[in-house]
Amino acid sequence: MRKVGQSVARVDAFDKAAGRTKYYEDRMPANALYVRIKHAEKAHAFVKSIDTSAASAIDGVVKVLTCFDVPDIPFPTAGHPWSMDPGHQDVADRLLLNRHVRYFGDDIAVVIAENEVAANQGVRALQVEYEELPFVLDVQKAMEEGAPQLHERFPGNVLKHTDLRRGNYAEAIKEPGLIKVEKWYDTPTVQHCHIENFGCFAYEENGRIVVVTSTQIPHIVRRVVGQALGRPWGDIEIIKPYIGGGFGNKQDVLYEPLCAWCSTQVGGRCVRVDCSREETFVSNRVRHAIRFHITTWLRKEGTIAARKVECYSNQGAYASHGHSIAAKCMGSFGQHYPCDHLELDSWTVFTNRPAAGAMRGYGMPQASFADESNIEDCAAALGMDPYKFRMMNVMPKDFHDAFSGNTNYFDSFRLCLEKGAAYIDYERKKKEFAGDTGPVRRGIGMATFWYNTAVYPISLETSSNRMLLNLDGTVTFQCGETEIGQGADTAYAQMVAEAVGLSSYKDVRVKSCQDTDITPTGLGAYASRQTYVAGFAIRQTADLLRGKILASAAARKELTAEDLDVVDSCVVLKSDGSPVITLSELAMTAQYDPVHSEHITAESTYTIRSNAYSFGCTFAEVEVDIPMCKVKIVNMVNVHDCGSLINPALAAAQVHGGMSMAIGFGLSEQLLFDEKTGKPLNNNLLDYKLSTFMDHPHLEAQFIENPEPTSPFGTKALGEPPTCSGAPALRNAIYNATGVAIDRNPINPHVLYEEFSRAGLIRDAWKEET
Amino acid sequence: MSVQYKVVHCNINGRAVERTVDVRASLTDMLRNDYSLTAVKKGCEVGECGACTVLIDGETFNSCIYLAIWAEGKHIVTLEGLISPEGELSDIQQAFIEETAIQCGFCTPGFLLTAKEILDADRMFTDDELRKMLSGHLCRCTGYENIFRAVKKTMYRRQGKEIDF
Structure with missing residues (x-):
């Protein structure tokens, strides 16, 4: 039986169900000192001085370090592969602690103490004198002349502007009879909200620095810690244990450099940095709020003549992943609904908000919200059914993108839309709901998305792994592509068992914990890349291991390797399948051969030079209580073509989680800031409205399995895609129910109240009387 | 001090x-x-997330x-x-594995204990009741879908019934 394509239990499920799985804090040495960070209480300022005397006098405080003590080495934080080309390296714009405060919550000092209470008291006892500067929170205002400037290197606050031109937009829009749909769309700042907050601890060992950290990207963290401390990268060892979710926040280097440096300042003693939930919201990373201006020119028969899209991405205070997100976001437009005449522009702009970085979807949830809202508005302007309009205009079969090399081989968009429409019973319900005129109205909506797999050709795509044949015939497997909750280790076990020829995925011992001193270099968990890129390297290393197994068996049994195969953990004759030697016998015989002892192992690196389109859609059915300004989701389905499924049950689980995040993005989540001070207002799980058990209907996950031609296992991206199309599907369902097109998310009761009032659906009698 | x-x-x-x-x-x-x-x-x-x-x-x-x-x-x-001295998982822990209700595993311990409280009531609850009783826990990985299935399935089994989702 094939090992891939089966819904087997996760390799880490037992320990997680038993509560035995160790996360970073569960490995904490008992004597670790507490590092607590002083966060600036100004949105934009220079620190003039910090009086540390009161803090230093507190019993238990070991050391106080401030922004006046840190090395003057700016470093980048994005979890991107290193580039040998300096022009493509990430922007190095922050120090370990910053004198120039660029957002409310910036790191300006630390207190290191014997216990947590003393460390917190120490932080509160610091006396900071600021030279206050004007601040700016809004992208467009930050681009205005005379706006407060965040970084000297980036005058006008623009981190980067890129554009894409196709055809001749200016000429194309002169075509007679075109209908113009021009609108603005706004997406909010949201946060990842993995349930395990970020944390790490660091200590010196034999003159080197070891950091145990809750990260998605151990090998990249090693490089950045080395950069930030001015130490050779080999001086740093990063250990990544199990982590309690990441969703992109931990695809950034967070406080590992600061923690490592603090250890060096207290003689190499173990120090710990543990972010509180409140800090995680503000002083880690957030999703980019992106504002869109879209002008679409339509022909009466329902085709798109030309399109102009401007994306304004709010970067916050530091570059982090920077323009990569807005660039990816902008790039989606030309491929999603291709047309001959395009003008696309994107700007990434610094503001005095928390730094925005990677978050599940990497610009695509924002792009999808704007694009799919606009497409819905276009269908409405034409008086066309939005399903039909999409079927007419969405990326056609055989569409090829020259840059990524991706091809839509199977017409996946239409297959997904057909399947979703069938599940939700689109045609019937659309007709039925059209008659709703009361206070509670039902609606149905849809949205689509596409997503790349991995980062080729923009960045390096490489994966390395190691396979060791154990004496019992099992295989130990190590790679740098990390398990972060998504189930990567289980997918690897299945792929290794398949590729080597083992009887079960349980015969693969996946070393989940990465240690950069030991684990072959991999880039980590991001870009929905792991299963795809690890697949190439797994196939290659498995072939090497099989070659060694067959050669060893052939030599010992006086046979020819070419006549042998490995099936169900046994070397067999290809001709009739008869057993030659089991892997366990072979491993023992080889290892304990008194003359030619051999540990059968293999290791290799594969550089991937391809990419793959992943596709999907969401259909949502809602009930909108107009007077109550409340939306109830009645039914929701995501349909994905992510190639062949390695583990269908885990794939569905991945989709549920993405849909949940999309529901939050669509209806409730938003990090708010005080306009007067720049202070975050709701950086906790009570006031920030993460969706709960009560906010979800049954979440339906369905798949179209078209094997991806470039992948040895026929697989492609699924990690991020499920979070891309949910929010616009909900927006379009609300539009369908009420006739009110809402062009910003989250569509929470406050927004509905405003929009329904404006549309005349509700009126405030009290206001009219006064 | x-x-x-x-x-x-x-x-x-x-x-x-x-x-x-x-x-x-x-x-x-x-x-x-x-x-x-x-x-x-x-x-x-x-007291917001329920993990503890x-x-x-x-x-x-x-x-x-x-x-x-x-x-x-x-x-x-x-x-x-919850695990037996011999290392056997309880029914609800086993159901979490069977229903793929575990991803990063960080919210899992808290959910399992609330599930135990619900199941130890030894009665059937409606879907809405189950959702409400489980809503004190936040999870960012699962969308709650499979956690719901695991709890509901175990509730049925304890009443001598099987459920087909």
Whole structure:
């Protein structure tokens, strides 16, 4: 039986169900000192001085370090592969602690103490004198002349502007009879909200620095810690244990450099940095709020003549992943609904908000919200059914993108839309709901998305792994592509068992914990890349291991390797399948051969030079209580073509989680800031409205399995895609129910109240009387 | 500032224990730091996320906002207490595995203890009731879908019924 394509239990499920799985804090040495960070209480300022005397006098405080003590080495934080080309390296714009405060919550000092209470008291006892500067929170205002400037290197606050031109937009829009749909769309700042907050601890060992950290990207963290401390990268060892979710926040280097440096300042003693939930919201990373201006020119028969899209991405205070997100976001437009005449522009702009970085979807949830809202508005302007309009205009079969090399081989968009429409019973319900005129109205909506797999050709795509044949015939497997909750280790076990020829995925011992001193270099968990890129390297290393197994068996049994195969953990004759030697016998015989002892192992690196389109859609059915300004989701389905499924049950689980995040993005989540001070207002799980058990209907996950031609296992991206199309599907369902097109998310009761009032659906009698 | 300590006697996972604790410590701190019961997770430390949930005299509490000294004389169960001495998982833990209700695993211990409280009521609940009773826990990985299935399936099994989703 094939090992891939089966819904087997996760390799880490037992320990997680038993509560035995160790996360970073569960490995904490008992004597670790507490590092607590002083966060600036100004949105934009220079620190003039910090009086540390009161803090230093507190019993238990070991050391106080401030922004006046840190090395003057700016470093980048994005979890991107290193580039040998300096022009493509990430922007190095922050120090370990910053004198120039660029957002409310910036790191300006630390207190290191014997216990947590003393460390917190120490932080509160610091006396900071600021030279206050004007601040700016809004992208467009930050681009205005005379706006407060965040970084000297980036005058006008623009981190980067890129554009894409196709055809001749200016000429194309002169075509007679075109209908113009021009609108603005706004997406909010949201946060990842993995349930395990970020944390790490660091200590010196034999003159080197070891950091145990809750990260998605151990090998990249090693490089950045080395950069930030001015130490050779080999001086740093990063250990990544199990982590309690990441969703992109931990695809950034967070406080590992600061923690490592603090250890060096207290003689190499173990120090710990543990972010509180409140800090995680503000002083880690957030999703980019992106504002869109879209002008679409339509022909009466329902085709798109030309399109102009401007994306304004709010970067916050530091570059982090920077323009990569807005660039990816902008790039989606030309491929999603291709047309001959395009003008696309994107700007990434610094503001005095928390730094925005990677978050599940990497610009695509924002792009999808704007694009799919606009497409819905276009269908409405034409008086066309939005399903039909999409079927007419969405990326056609055989569409090829020259840059990524991706091809839509199977017409996946239409297959997904057909399947979703069938599940939700689109045609019937659309007709039925059209008659709703009361206070509670039902609606149905849809949205689509596409997503790349991995980062080729923009960045390096490489994966390395190691396979060791154990004496019992099992295989130990190590790679740098990390398990972060998504189930990567289980997918690897299945792929290794398949590729080597083992009887079960349980015969693969996946070393989940990465240690950069030991684990072959991999880039980590991001870009929905792991299963795809690890697949190439797994196939290659498995072939090497099989070659060694067959050669060893052939030599010992006086046979020819070419006549042998490995099936169900046994070397067999290809001709009739008869057993030659089991892997366990072979491993023992080889290892304990008194003359030619051999540990059968293999290791290799594969550089991937391809990419793959992943596709999907969401259909949502809602009930909108107009007077109550409340939306109830009645039914929701995501349909994905992510190639062949390695583990269908885990794939569905991945989709549920993405849909949940999309529901939050669509209806409730938003990090708010005080306009007067720049202070975050709701950086906790009570006031920030993460969706709960009560906010979800049954979440339906369905798949179209078209094997991806470039992948040895026929697989492609699924990690991020499920979070891309949910929010616009909900927006379009609300539009369908009420006739009110809402062009910003989250569509929470406050927004509905405003929009329904404006549309005349509700009126405030009290206001009219006064 | 002087630190006060107090001896707390209680029963944890079936064993009578006592330990001197800082009177300011939370039950989470005591269970994790003094008893190494690291299945008690910290997601917010202010009673918002449910990751630190434990059973106190059979009832679920957020142990992060429950003082350690209040545990005097109480019977406390953490996730470590659900597994049999022979290492067998309980029915609800097994159901979480079967239904793929576990991803990163960080919210799992808290959910399992609330599920145990629900199931120990030994009666059938409606879907809405189940959702409401489980809503004190936040999860960012699963969309709650498979957790719901695992709890509902186990509830049916305990009543001698099977459910086909």
